[in-house]
Amino acid sequence: MKNIILIIAVIAISLSVSAQNKTVKTSFKVYGNCGMCKERIEVALDTKGIKEVEWDVDTKMLQIVYDSSKISMQQIHQKITAVGHDTESDKAPDSIYVNLPKCCLFRDNKNTHHD
Numbered sequence: 001m002k003n004i005i006l007i008i009a010v011i012a013i014s015l016s017v018s019a020q021n022k023t024v025k026t027s028f029k030v031y032g033n034c035g036m037c038k039e040r041i042e043v044a045l046d047t048k049g050i051k052e053v054e055w056d057v058d059t060k061m062l063q064i065v066y067d068s069s070k071i072s073m074q075q076i077h078q079k080i081t082a083v084g085h086d087t088e089s090d091k092a093p094d095s096i097y098v099n100l101p102k103c104c105l106f107r108d109n110k111n112t113h114h115d
């Protein structure tokens with residue numbers, strides 16, 4: 001009987017340890033134009049639970065390593081849209097987007113420059 005309790009306790013502890021540290025590496029598209037966008041996106045994601053973040057200005061791909069027990073994918077997308085950038089699944093509020101510097105207005109390519 002004691003052995004069974006011990007085994008159950010060991011299983012419970014190992015399950016909780018694995019739940020505490022769920023490192024996920026993924027990438028998805030984030031729209032932006034320039035180095036200022038890169039800075040803005042990466043600073044927005046400099047937050048608890050995010051271990052590594054890198055946005056590529058040419059491919060528009062965001063590479064991210066995060067702890068899924070501390071931050072969710074939905075929260076990550078929200079952090080990005082909150083600073084005015086669209087992701088492949090979420091759209092930034094227009095009220096934030098229109099206040100971006102002109103060079104960062106990725107939705108209207110006619111009015112943007114590409115370095």
Ligand SMILES: [Cu+2]
Nearest residue numbers: 034036037104
């Ligand atoms: Cu920009």
